[in-house]
Amino acid sequence: MSKYLFLVGTAGCGKTTMTYAFRTWMSAQGFDSITVNLDPGVEDLQYEPEVDVRDWITLEAVMQEYQLGPNGAQIACADLIALRIREIVQTLEGFDTDYVFIDTPGQMELFAFRESSREVIDVFGTENTAIMFLLDPQLAKTPSGLVSLLMLSVTTGFRFSVPLINVLSKSDFLSDEEVARVLGWGSSSDRLYDALVEEMQDPSGIPSIGFLHAMDDVGAYRGLTPVSSEALLGFEDLYSLIQLCFEGGEDLYKD
Numbered sequence: 001m002s003k004y005l006f007l008v009g010t011a012g013c014g015k016t017t018m019t020y021a022f023r024t025w026m027s028a029q030g031f032d033s034i035t036v037n038l039d040p041g042v043e044d045l046q047y048e049p050e051v052d053v054r055d056w057i058t059l060e061a062v063m064q065e066y067q068l069g070p071n072g073a074q075i076a077c078a079d080l081i082a083l084r085i086r087e088i089v090q091t092l093e094g095f096d097t098d099y100v101f102i103d104t105p106g107q108m109e110l111f112a113f114r115e116s117s118r119e120v121i122d123v124f125g126t127e128n129t130a131i132m133f134l135l136d137p138q139l140a141k142t143p144s145g146l147v148s149l150l151m152l153s154v155t156t157g158f159r160f161s162v163p164l165i166n167v168l169s170k171s172d173f174l175s176d177e178e179v180a181r182v183l184g185w186g187s188s189s190d191r192l193y194d195a196l197v198e199e200m201q202d203p204s205g206i207p208s209i210g211f212l213h214a215m216d217d218v219g220a221y222r223g224l225t226p227v228s229s230e231a232l233l234g235f236e237d238l239y240s241l242i243q244l245c246f247e248g249g250e251d252l253y254k255d
């Protein structure tokens with residue numbers, strides 16, 4: 001049975017590029033995978049996904065048909081996709097493949113907070129699904145930025161009962177030293193707190209250590225895997241983590 005991997009994250013964090021890069025890396029290893037574009041608004045895709053939601057629904061058509069602006073149309077699209085998701089999954093089931101990488105729209109709140117996404121994941125089947133949450137390096141490289149992203153990540157994980165893996169996206173943007181620092185903060189509330197105190201001028205703006213510890217309870221410090229789609233680096237570690245998620249290591253990554 002195929003495993004479904006949703007790539008989720010803030011606008012421009014590298015979801016589309018990584019969908020294609022992961023597929024390319026898998027092919028180079030001799031592993032089987034396919035890609036799905038679930039973004040009805042994407043205009044230029046640099047690759048040809050095996051299944052493309054735009055064959056069913058496009059942002060452009062929804063804007064015209066319902067006289068909506070791009071934001072309203074994205075919301076309508078999310079709900080229309082949920083209505084057609086069985087058909088889309090049926091098409092997918094026609095492919096005999098081990099892994100399916102699913103690119104989601106840039107407006108991640110549409111994925112994270114609309115009820116329709118839960119319906120979508122239910123149709124894919126929670127047993128066979130995991131989320132890769134991509135953290136943008138420009139935000140993740142500061143302690144306060146990382147706290148914000150980890151909050152988004154745990155909120156996303158909290159909404160869906162599936163394993164979630166945090167990926168430090170576009171890691172080639174950061175020096176080795178910066179990557180090591182971010183990974184340290186991302187695995188320990190104490191280290192993150194110390195770094196926050198150092199970063200922030202105004203101590204009243206710093207969340208309490210108790211708050212950062214509490215984020216531990218919801219899996220915030222499960223660790224980050226650095227990946228560069230540009231340099232095709234980090235995919236081996238990510239692949240091992242994915243396998244662990246589905247093969248018994250699930251408790252480590254499930255909230």
Ligand SMILES: Nc1nc2c(ncn2[C@@H]2O[C@H](COP(=O)(O)OP(=O)(O)OP(=O)(O)O)[C@@H](O)[C@H]2O)c(=O)[nH]1
Pocket residue numbers: 009010011012013014015016017018039104105106107169170171172173227228229230231
């Ligand atoms: N240097 C570098 N650039 C990257 C990497 N991954 C993506 N980019 C660049 O980051 C920009 C955004 O990448 P996308 O893959 O379109 O990001 P996205 O999350 O799909 O964006 P939206 O769908 O609009 O939210 C593009 O200019 C990419 O070329 C990477 O690993 N390294």
Ligand SMILES: [Mg+2]
Pocket residue numbers: 015016017039042103104105106
């Ligand atoms: Mg994209």
